[in-house]
Amino acid sequence: MGVGGSFLRLHLRGQGICHMRSASFFLVLLVLATIGKPPWAAAHNFHCKHPSSGADRPHSVSITEFGAVGDGVTLNTKAFQNAIFYLNSFSDKGGAQLFVPAGKWLTGSFSLISHLTLSLDKDAIIIGSMDPYDWPIIEPLPSYGRGRELAGERHQSLIYGYNLTDVVITGGNGTIDGQGSIWWNWFNNNTLNHTRPHLVELMYSTGLVISNLTFKNSPFWTIHPVYCNYVFIQNITILAPLDSPNTDGIDPDSSTNVCIKDCYISTGDDLIVIKSGWDEYGISFAHPSSNISIKSIFGESRSGAGIAIGSEMSGGVSEVHAEEIHIFNSLHGIQIKTSPGRGGYVRNIYISNVILTNVEYAIRINGRYGEHPDDYYDPYALPDINNITIKDVYGVNISVAGLLEGIEGDIFGQICLSDISLNVTSEDSTWNCSYVEGYSYLVSPNSCQLLQKIPNDSSVCYSPADNLTLYSGGNCSISSYVTLASL
Template identity: 60%
Template sequence: MLSKGVYVLIMHMAMVALLLLLAWSNAVIIVDGYGGQCSLNPTLDPRPHSVSILEFGAVGDGKTLNTIPFQNAVFYLKSFADKGGAQLYVPPGKWLTGSFNLTSHLTLFLEKGATIIGSQDPTHWDVVKPLPSYGRGLEVPGGRYQSLINGYQLHDVVITGNNGTINGMGSVWWEWFTLHTLNHSRPHLIELVESDYVVVSNLTILNAPAYAIHPVYCSYVHIQNVSISAPEESPFTVGIVPDSSNNVCIEDCIVAMGHDAISLKSGWDEYGVAYGRPTENVHIRRVTLSAFSGSTLAFGSEMSGGLSNVFVEHSHVLDSDKGVQFRTTRGRGGYMKEIVISDIQMDNVYVAIAATGHCGSHPDDKFDPNALPHLDFITLKGVIGRNITVAGSFAGIEESPFTNICLSNITLSINSISSAWECSNVLGSSDFVNPEPCPELRNPTNSSSSCFYLLSTSGRKASAL
């Protein structure tokens, strides 16, 4: 028979365990910025084993190819996976390499002054199959070049450093893309596939050939204190792309790219629908974003697996074509719903808020033109914009209008005499929005928080199913 004290202690421990479990399963609590996936900040305990890339014959002169030393080092450290894992230390120097794979329970650590440089010789990049949720390469049908740093079906992987650098040397890839001479779709810099408990932190990432960080089919991803940039003229370069992934935190990052800064995706047309894995439970906070030709915060247009339960807060958007944009088109299927964007400052942005149902191409002619995407329960609250040309542009799909768009406490300083808002096939409500939105978005709400209440309630119900 248990004593009363022991019984109370056991019940208390059970309650704590239950609360921790709920915290992980309900990763984003969308009410006024409290909680969220980023509150589950992982602690990076030191690995019990560490080796230097120098021990495997690497030469940091910026000229010697170090692909084999990186591959051999990772192969050696794989033996420590059941012994607490290991660290691969990259000291100061310029470490030229082709693509290489990581292993579970590994920390790749780049010291200050260390730069991993991607080779500009395409033969140093393996060619791999297209992702199943895309069906083909994004840019060229068929396979795609493998990313510089890869992981597949890994657990507990950390890519970090003392502000070390990864430089993709993307200029040759941008030229080949522009000239339409690519044999395969461009590689990314960091790509983790079907992996969980992934951390990317304390790094500078430069000149990605296409995407800088691409977690796809991943769970529990934490991207923190990373600076990512590519020149304004770099074509369709994107900073961070959570793709059919869940429980993602992106915080304290600076991202400036040629196209999109952060873009959420989940597969392309019939392939994304068939794969059926959404991007959900994403928390983005305290980021500074710039996107020259695209959007600082982009949703889609490849979103056929669905995007939901996304919370963005306390961020700065500047010097960009578009601030926040939702993109989709007929034939995509899928949904974008239960998304809250709160406390955003915008400076020098052409279009502050945009949503279009007429964006993006199709992978092939097998898509179903009757697969209509749905955009529902989107909230923007507490947005201040200066030097904005167009406040908002909403162009929904006639057969599937964008619904439940909630705008609250938004003040945008418009620098143009043109129409501040453009709307078609959209329905929503607004409170304290200046300039006044188009009639389709002027349905009054009971209070400025009503949209948030409905959204958070909907999210919790969805999580409980």
């Protein structure tokens, strides 16, 4: 059957496939099945190994033991808070599990603790309250200096954690639904009082596992690990309407050693986007995102990208390795976003084995993305964009092959494109490049003149073998994360 059949078999192994029944999904599978094998010789070595199991907890309770009612109407915030307070007594005894059985469990925001597993039954749905008073107001992130949408404070995420170790959020493909429509309306009507909440946000935490769940209708970004280390996200489905504003899928932010695998994401903005702070606040806070592995991602975004970096990247982003990316019906396939005033850097990025179908811009680097937190940023703080390798890309029905725009006086260098075949809809919609330097080889349609032919010494292009130091022994498994978290 070719690549389409192989990819279908891959994703049927994951839980959450029942949520992929849109006409677009089957259309793209049909297209991929008929176009034959793309020009890939073989997949590159990858640093994330398939996890065998999660952490075993010697103690477990059900949310019903704390008075929770799963009728979709009763507010269960106190039940979640009381259950987690009780389980904190087991944190030094191997930790504990909070089980959420079948039912619809309405709740406001609640905070997790260390050495905890939050486990959902396959028919369990945690539902976010539509009352903004059930989402507390908290301080802005120090690397942003203010709320991302409005000056001042912001709403706390539905599931929140701060300074935690060894946390697992998992289940039998249960669901966490943020009921974000009311927040999207407030945003569209300019009636927000504070920046919208995320669905899941974990801060300053180590040893995090999120797996085997569906996340729906986040008010804002869906999963946001920020200032975290050793984060493992696998086999999840993220869904939001394609016109929902800024409902990013997964946003590793100023975080290191992050592994994201086997996910289906359909949202109103970027599917996976790597960040590290905003202008002068991100520069001052100086917490980069690094050592990030992304593999086997499938999805669509009407206004975003499949894999994105920025535009908030002022703390720096480096050592990113992404492969087996399948994007359809989207604005961008791969995008790097930055601007004068951002400072920071994006370097040592390696993206390979990408399939794009019905995508407007296959590859885009935007050096003037704009938007600043306030008037105190330094317009002469220019970003350093270097060592970007994109290879083995196959695209069908592409509107624009590539738009690569650096900044005058700030050349984006070592941009390497190779083994790229894009079926563009017009001969005039090929490559448009300015203020970039680099190399290209076997690119169709022909890349821009600013990207020279790769010389025989292929070491001019960045490869993850050069610098990538992901995880101890190259092992990105749940057990290794739990071990590292306990050190």
